Amino acid sequence: xxxxxxxxxxxxxxxxxxxxxxxxxxxxxxxxxxxxxxxxxxxxxxxxxxxxxxxxxxxxxxxxxxxxxxxxxxxxxxxxxxxxxxxxxxxxxxxxxxxxxxxxxxxxxxxxxxxxxxxxxxxxxxxxxxxxxxxxxxxxxxxxxxxxxxxxxxxxxxxxxxxxxxxxxxxxxxxxxxxxxxxxxxxxxxxxxxxxxxxxxxxxxxxxxxxxxxxxxxxxxxxxxxxxxxxxxxxxxxxxxxxxxxxxxxxxxxxxxxxxxxxxxxxxxxxxxxxxxxxxxxxxxxxxxxxxxxxxxxxxxxxxxxxxxxxxxxxxxxxxxxxxxxxxxxxxxxxxxxxxxxxxxxxxxxxx
Amino acid sequence: xxxxxxxxxxxxxxxxxxxxxxxxxxxxxxxxxxxxxxxxxxxxxxxxxxxxxxxxxxxxxxxxxxxxxxxxxxxxxxxxxxxxxxxxxxxxxxxxxxxxxxxxxxxxxxxxxxxxxxxxxxxxxxxxxxxxxxxxxxxxxxxxxxxxxxxxxxxxxxxxxxxxxxxxxxxxxxxxxxxxxxxxxxxxxxxxxxxxxxxxxxxxxxxxxxxxxxxxxxxxxxxxxxxxxxxxxxxxxxxxxxxxxxxxxxxxxxxxxxxxxxxxxxxxxxxxxxxxxx
Numbered sequence: 098x099x100x101x102x103x104x105x106x107x108x109x110x111x112x113x114x115x116x117x118x119x120x121x122x123x124x125x126x127x128x129x130x131x132x133x134x135x136x137x138x139x140x141x142x143x144x145x146x147x148x149x150x151x152x153x154x155x156x157x158x159x160x161x162x163x164x165x166x167x168x169x170x171x172x173x174x175x176x177x178x179x180x181x182x183x184x185x186x187x188x189x190x191x192x193x194x195x196x197x198x199x200x201x202x203x204x205x206x207x208x209x210x211x212x213x214x215x216x217x218x219x220x221x222x223x224x225x226x227x228x229x230x231x232x233x234x235x236x237x238x239x240x241x242x243x244x245x246x247x248x249x250x251x252x253x254x255x256x257x258x259x260x261x262x263x264x265x266x267x268x269x270x271x272x273x274x275x276x277x278x279x280x281x282x283x284x285x286x287x288x289x290x291x292x293x294x295x296x297x298x299x300x301x302x303x304x305x306x307x308x309x310x311x312x313x314x315x316x317x318x319x320x321x322x323x324x325x326x327x328x329x330x331x332x333x334x335x336x337x338x339x340x341x342x343x344x345x346x347x348x349x350x351x352x353x354x355x356x357x358x359x360x361x362x363x364x365x366x367x368x369x370x371x372x373x374x375x376x377x378x379x380x381x382x383x384x385x386x387x388x389x390x391x392x393x394x395x396x397x398x399x400x401x402x403x404x405x406x407x408x409x410x411x412x413x414x415x416x417x418x419x420x421x422x423x424x425x426x427x428x429x430x431x432x433x434x435x436x437x438x439x440x441x442x443x444x445x446x447x448x449x
Numbered sequence: 450x451x452x453x454x455x456x457x458x459x460x461x462x463x464x465x466x467x468x469x470x471x472x473x474x475x476x477x478x479x480x481x482x483x484x485x486x487x488x489x490x491x492x493x494x495x496x497x498x499x500x501x502x503x504x505x506x507x508x509x510x511x512x513x514x515x516x517x518x519x520x521x522x523x524x525x526x527x528x529x530x531x532x533x534x535x536x537x538x539x540x541x542x543x544x545x546x547x548x549x550x551x552x553x554x555x556x557x558x559x560x561x562x563x564x565x566x567x568x569x570x571x572x573x574x575x576x577x578x579x580x581x582x583x584x585x586x587x588x589x590x591x592x593x594x595x596x597x598x599x600x601x602x603x604x605x606x607x608x609x610x611x612x613x614x615x616x617x618x619x620x621x622x623x624x625x626x627x628x629x630x631x632x633x634x635x636x637x638x639x640x641x642x643x644x645x646x647x648x649x650x651x652x653x654x655x656x657x658x659x660x661x662x663x664x665x666x667x668x669x670x671x672x673x674x675x676x677x678x679x680x681x682x683x684x685x686x687x688x689x690x691x692x693x694x695x696x697x698x699x700x701x702x703x704x705x706x707x708x709x710x711x712x713x714x715x716x717x718x719x720x721x722x723x724x725x726x727x
Contacts, residue, residue, distance in 0.1 A: 135519045135523070136517065136519050136520040136522075136523035137519050137522050137523040138523060155547060155548055156522060156547050156548075159522075159543060159546050159547045160519055160522060163518075163543045163546055164518050164519045164522075164543055165519070229538070230537070230538030230539065283647075286645050286646075287645075287646065288514065288534060291512065291514060292514055295512070295514065295515045300515065302515065302516075302517055302518075302537055302539070302540055303537050303538075303539045303540075304539065305539045305542070305543075308539070414517065414519065414520075417511075418517075418520050418523065419493065419508055419509070419510045419511070419517065419519075419520030419521060419523050419524060420496070420509055420510055420511025420512070420517060420520055421511060421515075421517040421520060423515070
């Protein structure tokens, strides 16, 4: 928040490298803070002795290695994936309202999750035992992936992808997925309904090392490789034809951006459920802060998204301890007013 | 006094100990633990555990299907007894990983299921005698209820309404706990032809023609007032509404299928057929 003040005071933009550094430091600080925070009251000093490998009982070790560390890692990954996906989509669609959901990931993943929760019990015993507790994330990921491929297919004619068609087809697909979800909700019993509601509000409580291992190969490449698309997205801001004249392989940029988002956002939604707000707002904050250059926005989005989600998770875990809040509630309750406040402040400053 | 000697025993043999800092997850498990006399050993509960009311003073670790592993561990339990659907699986796995005994109690809303559940909770708490006594008492009560129900010749029709938000009737259909308790009280479920708790059409209510309308006693906006029923076009025309046969009962008592189920069956039977009928 300290880094925001230059925007408020004048039109001068802070040096993007400094912003990146500050964001990295802030995220690191939040990560350490998050490791030392929790209902069990295991503070930083105890954790230091744990990291040096001595003097911790089994309970404390489990809390550190099996609860807090996986949650921290998952929070960073999911937050970064959502924010970078949001930045990619807003760049590609040249629309400030775009978020990862625009390529059908949200609707498809939601339908997949609801299918798994409501009809999971009908699976043959052998399959159920094999998939076990991973059924919901697996179904959510497949649902998101299938929805995106379908939309991409519909919007692509003769090697050209029409972004507008994709947007409209996405609305139709969203409505269809919503209706199917409605049927399943109608069929669901009380327990399944509560599971559905909780899934929709997101949570990092399912964090475990195997789950991180399964989603990392989908998320990490997108985070690392997304800056390669930055030049193309910057050019696309001028329009597709102009970008093509500038020598940008427009269709390739579109394809990579869409598939990248399907992988990263799909994996994020699959492991953490529906966490709104991060994908749409983080890129906006960064644009307000340092301008619209995707070369800076993409890596900064990973940092700010990760940090934001880790911070929100810390609050979700401590506010009603020993219980915890669904994280989607925290991200929206905290983020939305802050975002509004920044918008209003900026408008006022510019008007003067 | 009894609890003291028991704890002395438990301290002497930690491997077999039934736990001195127990967390019960699930309303029925908590209710059984308290009925067994283990209330002093409980250190926390989940959101669904709200009977007896004193239990609500204990810390709440959240909804049973959305537990926080660290939150549960922060209360330093040495035994966790949970209903079979505790989750998420990852949190349960982590809790097991810490070495704290984690007992899952099977779920089955039948008379035998209640007895099995009591026995399982008692075994986890290392109170087999108290468990056997309570199970026997509950089984006796249930057998009496079944006998009473079997003796009914002219079965009255009961409609269970879960909610009446905006005039939409959510009724308890086939295979619900509501149907179970209605049968146990000698009644007949008026809402048939669908599974679970569903919204039913006004015309279906008229066809069902219930003799009694059963609801949960709740606080605030969730409660259904008599005026709501009488103002409802379909419900107002039912025999139940015309005769004022509207019964409210605590939700956990009515649908919990726990130690108080015989009591609920008795109360509902009395409402249907009158005290003298027992």
